[in-house]
Amino acid sequence: MFVVSNLSTEINLTKQVASRGSTTQTAPVGPIGNLHLLEAYPLSPVLLQYLCVALDSNVLPIGTYLTTLIAWSQTILATPTDQTTQLLSALCALAAPRVQKPVNLAPTLPTAQGCISLVQHVSRLHDTLFTSSALELLLAILDTVVGSPPNPNISPALGLNLVPGINDLLDGEIVSPKLTNWLFQLSALTTADAGPSRVQPVVDESPLRPELLEFSRNGALFDVLAYQLTAVLVYPDSHLSALQTAYNASENFFSQLYLSMISVLANEPDGNTRLIVRAALFGSLPALLCQLETGQTKLKEGVQSAIIGLFTHYGALLDKCDATAPITRGEDSMEEDVPEDGSKGKNIRTMLVQSLQSVSLLDMNFPAPPGVTIENWPGRGVGRVFTEAGENGQELEAYLRSKLLSLDLPLSDKLELIDRAVVDPETHACLCTVLHKGYTSLAASTQHLSPATLESLSHLSRLLYSHPTVLDIVGLRVPPSECVAAGLAFLEDLEGGVGDPQSALGQYGDVLLLLQLLVTRYELKSGTLKHGDRVLDASYLTSSWAVYNLTDLTDPERTLISDWVKAAFDSNSFGIDDNVLRSTNPRVLLKLSATLFTEAIRKCAAEPEGAGMEILRNGVSYFEGPLLNWTLRGVIWALANEAERHGQVPSCSIIT
Structure with a gap:
């Protein structure tokens, strides 16, 4: 009681100093001491009021409090108890509204990393208020990295160390457009206005792989730009605003974006990964960019400047993309299409120009820079699969539908057709439409008791899980969770006694195997998924390992x-x-x-x-x-x- 009485007296003195606006320098409150007292007197109203008064009167600077709180939280998280968790929640709730005010925070990298760990821990508790408070603290810290005045302790380049942790949050329980926005802002700041350590546009010299574009799951470049770009492609409604922020923040947005993607393509040794990058670069990305600006005047100027700069300064890098040897069976299958001069189809310059011309971001008479030839061969829409469709008297979409959804065509023939389609980004829109519509329409069929419906969905599921890259191509345009939800709804409605029991059970398994692959491959949450008005349980897809008494x-x-x-x-x-x-x-x-x-x-x-x-x-x-x-x-x-x-x-x- 003696401690509490003294604290009450000190609170009153602090209030008096604050109310008089005294200029007398008050000795800073020792935050560590207060936290230890709170451990001894958990959730004491007197102690919490003391902290509020100290923070509001600037006797205790919010930056000092925040740094101490994060450091103390790390010791708490090592061995948390219900009591310490409740105390930590209360202390975060005190700080959250105060960091939103204009304050000069200058947290260090360990403080930022500690706050990420705090949010990761809190998100697993499913405590909405605690999570919200901790996330507000993290956002305030992150804003100092990309905001003005600059944080002297964490530069944007140093902030790259925070990227893997932020993406782990976004991959987990946290849904925050502000975090996604921050990633794009960091991307713009760390790729624009390159310093001495950055890639410089030296004519015809292949640059080092850009710092932001390491195409590995934990690499800073892939995490910031390529990974987030993929999120925008798949979830445009929720992520487009973040891309818009980066577009508005940097005059060099298109130059850095295309240089990053081209660098990945040139340096990536895995053939399947190159196919995915090509699919995004020449297929999905141009259409996405059109959504950044209504009038498109600034957009077209930025794209044209970026392409001219790329052709002028990075010829060696583009040539490296053209020289990459075929690795995947899909690329190998195109060998018979090699022209008589030995070149491997369209070069990358031609594909870049034609992909942007197709959405009117480059004029059809786009002037090639000196020394660069933009080939007209073979033009758009006359690739191998287009030719096959024409020879059968069909448009591309109808041709793909007649082949890929047929029960009569052998699986091996379908896989070879997909091999030919995935290497040509011009086919991807039709390919994804056929596969996505085919799958969802079968899954939504009211004829669940029809053996034909189950057989058709089984064949399509087997096709999708048997091909190494087609799911990634489709995933650039359709959220994998959408297919999982549709498949789950089908299996939930499916009842026993559908035709021959042996055939039906095997076909059920094909549908299930695809769903398990999608959940595992794309690290989807295996809790519940929404499908229309329904909430579906997806946990059984990944919990069949349990052994019961x-x-x-x-x-x-x-x-x-x-x-x-x-x-x-x-x-x-x-x-x-x-x-x-x-x-x-x-x-x-x-x-x-x-x-x-x-x-x-x-x-x-x-x-x-x-x-x-x-x-x-x-x-x-x-x-x-x-x-x-x-x-x-x-x-x-x-x-x-x-x-x-x-x-x-x-x-x-x-x-x-």
Whole structure:
């Protein structure tokens, strides 16, 4: 009580000093001491009021308070308790409204990184108020990196160290257009007005790979520009404003944007990644840029200046793009299209100009810089797939639809057609339209009990998950989550008894495998997804690894496991008959697949060694084919986890 009484007296004295506007210098309040007192007297109204008065009277500068709070939070986050979490929430709530006022913050890099860690921790608590307060503190810190006056402790270049953490936030629970805006502002500041360490436009010299465009998931360049650009391409409604901010902030926006993308294309060793970059550069990007300005006068001038500068100063880099050897099977498949002079189709200068002319951002009579030839060969819309469509008397979209959605054309022929299409960015719009509309229309079909609908969606799903790059091409134009939601809705509505049970179960698996691939490959949240007015549970797609105690299961679930173990892992069994398949809900089978295998291993381990191994191998063989292979993802994960925990699991090893 003595401490509290003294604090009350000091609060009154502080109020008096503040109200008189005294010019007497008051000794700064020791924030560390206050935080220790708050640990001793958690959420004390007197202590919290003391901090409010000290902050509002500038006895305690908000910058000092913020730095101390972030540093203290790191010790709290190491071993959090409910009490310390509530205290941290209250202290952040005190600071949040005060950092929004005009203040001269100058946080250091460790403070900024600590605040990112704080927001990451808080976002997992699902506490809306706490998350909002912590995010306000982070945004105030980040604004000092890109705002004016400049932060002497964190320059924009040093701020690049914060980019991976910010993108981890955006990939997780945090949805903040302001964070995305900040990434684009940082991109503009760190690519414009290049200093001595930046790439300089030396004629015909290939520049070092731009600092901002390392095309790896944790590289600063990919994270700031290429990754965010992809987000804009896929989610234009929510991210276009961020791109607009970067466009308005820098006169060199187009020059830096195109130089960055070209540098990635020239230096990326992976052929599939190059295909994705080409798809964005020549396919999606030009149409996106048209949305930045209504009148397009400034837009066209900026694009023309950027292309002329690129052709004039970076010829060696462009030549490097043209000289890249084919690596992917898609690129290899184009070898027969090589002209007689040995060149590999259109050069990159021609593709750049024609892609921008197609959306009227470059005039059709665009003047080539001295020494640069813009080829008219072979023109737009006369690539290999366009030619095939013409020879069949069809427009491109109709031709692709007739081939890719056909049940009669072999899968190998469809894959070869997609190979030819993905290397030509001019086909991508039609290709994505056919695949996206085909998938969503089948998934939305009211004929769920029709074997034909399930078979068609199964064929299309198998095509999509079998090709190495087509999902990435489609993903530049259609959010992967949209396809997952449509597929989930279809599977949720699908009921048993659709045609032949063996065919139906395998076809169900094809649809499911595509959804699992999309969720895993694009790191989608496996919670709930919205599809129209429906809220769908996506968690079961990635949670089939769980092994349940039989006592925790319902009677129907225990019966399912017993029936399947007897049918697949019993020496007296004649196999899995149609009655077992017809009575099985595929979703329940997926959930229990790891448990089923655990029970089967336990049963076979009790048999004589030779007999047990043979029974288990025979049972596993049922799950290796298309009928049931879609259940194995969780099984493999569960058994691998078991082996890792125990070092070696002899009874499991016989599976291999």
